[in-house]
Amino acid sequence: MHGTENNFLLSSTSTSCNICKINCFDLLKWVTMFTKLCVAATSKISHAFILKDTISHSAVMSKFEIPDRLVGNEKSVWVEYTQLVLKYKPLNLGQGFPDFHAPENVIKALAATTTSDNPLLNQYTRGFGHPRLVNVIAKLFSRLLNRTLDPNNEILITSGAYEALFSTLQGHTNPGDEWIIIEPFFDCYEPMIKVAGGVPRFIPLKPKNINGPLSSADWVFDKQELESLFNEKTKGIILNTPNNPIGKVFSLDELQFISDLAKKWNVLVVSDEVYEWLVYEPAKHIRIATLPGMYERTITIGSAGKTFSITGWKIGWAYGPANLLYNLQVVHQNTVYTCPTPLQEAVAIAFEQELERFDSPDCYFVSLARDLKPKRDFMAKFLSDVGMIPTIPEGGFFMIANWTKLKDKVQLEEETDEYRDYRFTKWMAKNVGVLGIPPSTFYSPEHKYIGEDNVRYCFIKKDENLEKAAELLKKWKSTQ
Numbered sequence: 178m179h180g181t182e183n184n185f186l187l188s189s190t191s192t193s194c195n196i197c198k199i200n201c202f203d204l205l206k207w208v209t210m211f212t213k214l215c216v217a218a219t220s221k222i223s224h225a226f227i228l229k230d231t232i233s234h235s236a237v238m239s240k241f242e243i244p245d246r247l248v249g250n251e252k253s254v255w256v257e258y259t260q261l262v263l264k265y266k267p268l269n270l271g272q273g274f275p276d277f278h279a280p281e282n283v284i285k286a287l288a289a290t291t292t293s294d295n296p297l298l299n300q301y302t303r304g305f306g307h308p309r310l311v312n313v314i315a316k317l318f319s320r321l322l323n324r325t326l327d328p329n330n331e332i333l334i335t336s337g338a339y340e341a342l343f344s345t346l347q348g349h350t351n352p353g354d355e356w357i358i359i360e361p362f363f364d365c366y367e368p369m370i371k372v373a374g375g376v377p378r379f380i381p382l383k384p385k386n387i388n389g390p391l392s393s394a395d396w397v398f399d400k401q402e403l404e405s406l407f408n409e410k411t412k413g414i415i416l417n418t419p420n421n422p423i424g425k426v427f428s429l430d431e432l433q434f435i436s437d438l439a440k441k442w443n444v445l446v447v448s449d450e451v452y453e454w455l456v457y458e459p460a461k462h463i464r465i466a467t468l469p470g471m472y473e474r475t476i477t478i479g480s481a482g483k484t485f486s487i488t489g490w491k492i493g494w495a496y497g498p499a500n501l502l503y504n505l506q507v508v509h510q511n512t513v514y515t516c517p518t519p520l521q522e523a524v525a526i527a528f529e530q531e532l533e534r535f536d537s538p539d540c541y542f543v544s545l546a547r548d549l550k551p552k553r554d555f556m557a558k559f560l561s562d563v564g565m566i567p568t569i570p571e572g573g574f575f576m577i578a579n580w581t582k583l584k585d586k587v588q589l590e591e592e593t594d595e596y597r598d599y600r601f602t603k604w605m606a607k608n609v610g611v612l613g614i615p616p617s618t619f620y621s622p623e624h625k626y627i628g629e630d631n632v633r634y635c636f637i638k639k640d641e642n643l644e645k646a647a648e649l650l651k652k653w654k655s656t657q
């Protein structure tokens with residue numbers, strides 16, 4: 178097209194015009210030159226525009242980079258390891274959830290709720306907790322704490338224990354407030370404190386004796402070290418008993434020591450007790466809120482996910498004195514506002530049913546731990562058989578095991594992660610087909626070395642899957 182136009186221009190202007198008597202060839206030269214100048218100018222302008230655009234684009238986009246208070250929180254072991262599961266399809270002993278059906282009565286309660294004659298059971302309910310659920314939770318914990326809980330002011334229903342932790346830490350942290358965390362700790366505590374403007378201070382549990390068979394009771398904190406962390410800026414301490422990932426059930430002596438410090442320094446105790454029913458005899462779960470003078474400074478957190486093997490329902494709670502719970506309500510009412518009504522109704526029904534058979538061996542609060550104990554023992558055996566050194570948990574459904582005797586059987590150099598346990602777990606998922614969680618994720622940077630020699634496996638799984646894991650590990654061990 179352009180060629181034709183140009184040819185036409187040239188041929189029609191190469192002679193003098195009869196009308197204006199101007200040499201059209203000269204005119205053409207002027208026009209061509211003018212056009213070239215225009216094109217050059219335009220291209221410079223557009224180039225400048227592109228440059229300017231690039232600069233302003235990055236300037237514009239930098240406005241949307243992650244805000245300062247979230248920097249450092251980008252990595253999540255759950256996100257990363259769920260991706261690994263999808264990609265390599267190993268036997269998943271990583272994230273903590275049962276691979277078997279939830280109790281039939283609980284599932285039926287939900288089905289009945291959603292199809293009930295009452296249309297309101299599928300609509301919003303009271304923001305701080307569905308009345309039927311807060312009533313039954315108050316009844317249960319009044320009995321366990323031996324004090325009367327006010328369902329409306331001393332209990333908050335949350336979107337899983339996660340939100341109970343979040344509302345507690347947002348609602349009770351001023352910039353610069355210090356929170357003491359006992360390591361290893363459920364990984365969200367640290368980012369939640371930092372986002373609220375607080376400062377985490379860490380104290381690790383360390384194994385007393387690393388040569389023989391270990392129990393989670395052998396993992397202890399140094400009392401002097403804990404005492405030295407308390408100061409005027411301390412807002413609280415987070416306790417997790419039974420602990421994830423070790424399974425430690427804190428003893429009365431340890432809880433008493435923590436309580437005395439909490440009272441001495443006038444600080445809060447946030448007690449994450451999501452595994453409260455998963456305790457293996459002879460260990461006993463002690464609620465720190467029941468110790469003298471502790472209810473008034475303790476916020477206790479629980480999870481229906483763990484209590485009824487329904488982790489996907491994401492219903493949790495916090496209970497404690499009304500003045501402390503008030504701060505959580507303020508956060509909750511402006512973030513989540515209310516949790517799903519049918520799920521709360523069904524959890525309420527499930528609690529009512531367990532309360533009716535509370536002292537019977539069929540009560541799910543005791544039958545689940547009874548069913549899990551042989552799974553725990555089976556896992557401890559097959560891990561020992563392949564040469565790992567497990568720590569036998571007193572509670573929860575995780576087991577950590579030291580894998581370092583097997584280091585010659587894994588090619589850690591094939592993985593690029595900074596921490597050995599990340600390399601070990603990834604290599605095992607890809608080459609042996611068994612996935613565990615790297616425990617260093619549950620430590621602050623200065624103490625990650627304590628977790629690195631271990632792997633965390635979850636044993637709330639079908640027997641056939643635990644047997645499969647045992648076989649895969651045995652096969653791997655027998656190959657050179």
Ligand code: PMP
Pocket residue numbers: 273336337338339340363417420421449451479480481482483488491492493
């Ligand atoms: N705390 C601990 C110690 C946990 O292991 C978990 C994981 N389930 C949570 C809190 C969060 O529980 P939920 O799934 O109810 O949010």
Ligand code: GLN
Pocket residue numbers: 255271272273274421
């Ligand atoms: N609490 C579970 C665990 O420790 C799951 C945590 C999560 O998926 N964020 O495995």
